[in-house]
Amino acid sequence: MKRQTFFKMLLMAGGAILLLPQRLSAKSSNKKPKLTPKQLARTPATKPGEVPNFASGMLDSDMSGLGPDGKPTGQRATFTGTSKANAKAEEAMAHKMKLTPEEQAILDGRDGEEKAKLMKILVQFGNIFGAEQLVDLGGAPHSNMFIGAGYMASMIKMLDQCARAGLKSYAPYTVNPRPYDVYNVQNNPKDMTLIYEGYPLQKELDYVHVRLGAPDLNYRTCACYLDEVGNAPEPGTYVAWAESSAVNYGNSVLGIRTNRNGAGMDLLQAMLGKAPKFGLMTDEGRQAKWLVEIKTSKEPDWGVIGTAIGRKVVEDIPYITGLDQYFEGGKVTPDNLHLLKAMGSATASSGAVGLYHVEGVTPDAKKLGRKLLVEGYKTYIIDDEEQKRIVDSFPNLWPEEDGDPTAAFIGCPHNTYHEVIKWGKMVTEALDKAGKKEAAIPVYMFMPNKVRDRAIKEYGELISRMKRAGMHATNMCSVSYAGMKGFSERVRGVTNSAKTRNYSSIRYFPDEILVKIIVTGKIPQGT
Missing domain, CATH: 3.30.499.10 (Aconitase, domain 3)
Structure with missing residues (x-):
């Protein structure tokens, strides 16, 4: 099966599992919701069996999609960190995950209707990706539900209903930064008009986060792992993170275990305190298929080599050598973590990398070394010539190409x-x-x-x-x-x-x- 065909089937399967009845259901995905903020909280329930229009979005890590060649352009991958080019969606749908008596009781409605529906979604989600079990989450979640645009109305409504039912995250969680700043950046009438027209549900979304357990807006950031923010779980901790760069850094540098969750799936798992164990949450799912050797004559441009790696490996996991010399004693510190932040975020945005290993530096690599490489791994060398080739490939997308920067x-x-x-x-x-x-x-x-x-x-x-x-x-x-x-x-x-x-x-x-x-x-x- 071609990769593009598989991803299309995967999204269809994702929509099929989210058949939320009664209060957690939204209007058919054939029509986009046209809700005002006031209407949002009082829209009546719809009939069971209708597919919420946010269903496919719960399979996206950030905001992009597939290119014309069928490969992920950076954000729509399979959460697993490895290629699913030969996978068959119909086989995944037949999988049945094992539940504990406690989990089955939640699914059967012991803890209320809303929690049962969330568990149903999570079980179906795990079945699609072949998970054998659910695992308890630790640390704190990170959410990329940060845009209060009209197209997010049905998702915000679902989360609002969960909040009104008294559900909360298992721990206080961090959230991506707001999409605008009318105090310091867009403080002019034109930009402010575009913002208030483009994000009519921002207040409703922020209100949802407050009730579900997010701290105040001073903690909003895509880099939740910084000391000043404090969301940095211990190595080996199972967590539910979204935001491609945070997932990338968390798995790689912190050594946590999270898949590349889509907007909404992060909070769903947070409210249950559980996640299906598959992909990047497993030992086998964290093995590297690529050996990437950095052989530049001087310190590399971290964003450029990250772009090169992402383009080459797409969603596979790279094992990177030649970078330990830039981290004294193999330690990542507040003064040098920005190097891996720049490289990692580029691998996630030019490809779909959710985890990388740096020899002698990152936790998994320090523990296992080249045992992380699978048999028959591929090799990619980045030297001065290759780095220059990547830089030269960056297009000038300004409409006025010769204009001065503003x-x-x-x-x-x-x-x-x-x-x-x-x-x-x-x-x-x-x-x-x-x-x-x-x-x-x-x-x-x-x-x-x-x-x-x-x-x-x-x-x-x-x-x-x-x-x-x-x-x-x-x-x-x-x-x-x-x-x-x-x-x-x-x-x-x-x-x-x-x-x-x-x-x-x-x-x-x-x-x-x-x-x-x-x-x-x-x-x-x-x-």
């Missing part, structure tokens, strides 16, 4: 404390050297509020200088900003984030070039 975007995934201070010093020192007080273009620094607050407390003078120079701290999502209606026609953006480049019209430049662009407002000749 804004810089730094922090996707969200900046660490170390990155904020580093960029503050680099830009202000470059401005001083050029005899300037203000950057030639606005610089948007994306970070959690918790990181911003720490930076203000410990480097108040530098943060004040950054603000005067035109560097704006914001806790929103840069990709959401770049996805606004008419963005590419209005903004010629530049970034050092390969993930942002993979998802938008914003052009990619390495740090040293980006600093020059910020100071001069021009792209250097020959770049």
Whole structure:
């Protein structure tokens, strides 16, 4: 069976399992819901057996889909971390997962109607992917349900009904950043109008999160594992995370065990405190099919090699060598974790990588070494020539290709404390050297509020200088900003984030070039 055919069947199967009767059902997927925020909470129940229009979305990790060749473009994969090119959907549908007496009692309605329906969805979900059992979750979940757009109405309604029934996450959980910031970024009438028209259900979604167990908005971030935010479960912990870059970092650097959950499936598992054990949650599902050898003559461009790896392995797991020299003693610290954050998020956005191993650095690799490689693994070498080939392949997607840049975007995934201070010093020192007080273009620094607050407390003078120079701290999502209606026609953006480049019209430049662009407002000749 061709990969593209399998994924189409998989999505159909996903829709079939979500036949939620009574209160958890939504209108047929043939028509998009047209609910106002006030209507959302009081829409009457519909007949049993209708397919909710959010069903297929629960199989997506982030926001993308399949390319013309049938391969995942970055976000729609199979949650397993390995290729399912030869899988058959009809065989998966015949699988039956074993339940404990406790789990069966929940399914039979002992703990209420809503919880029984959630368990039914989870069991069917596990059956599709061949899970043998459910496992208890630990740590804390992370959700990528962050966009209050109209097309999310039925999903938000389902979660609202769960909240009204008194269901909560088994632990307080973190959530991706909001898709906008009308205080520091889109603080103009045109952008604000587009935002309020495009995200009419944001308040309803935020209200759902509060009741299900999410903390306040200061903890919103795609980089939930940062010390300032604190969602970093112990190695080996089963968790339910969504957001491709967080899943990627969590599995790889923290050593947790989570699949690439789709929006909604993360919270469903959180409310039950259980997840089907398959894919990246199993020992066999964490084995590497690729040996990737980094042989650049100097420190690589982390986002570029991440893009190269993602394009090559797609959703398979790579075992990467040649990077341990950049982590003293093989330790990932607050001062260097941004390197793996940049590389990993690029593997997840240019491909669909949910886990990678770095020899001598990441937990699984330290424990098992090259025993993680499967028999007959493939080898991919990234040297200077290959790195340059990848950079040269990045297209210029600006409508006005020769135009001057109008804004810089730094922090996707969200900046660490170390990155904020580093960029503050680099830009202000470059401005001083050029005899300037203000950057030639606005610089948007994306970070959690918790990181911003720490930076203000410990480097108040530098943060004040950054603000005067035109560097704006914001806790929103840069990709959401770049996805606004008419963005590419209005903004010629530049970034050092390969993930942002993979998802938008914003052009990619390495740090040293980006600093020059910020100071001069021009792209250097020959770049």
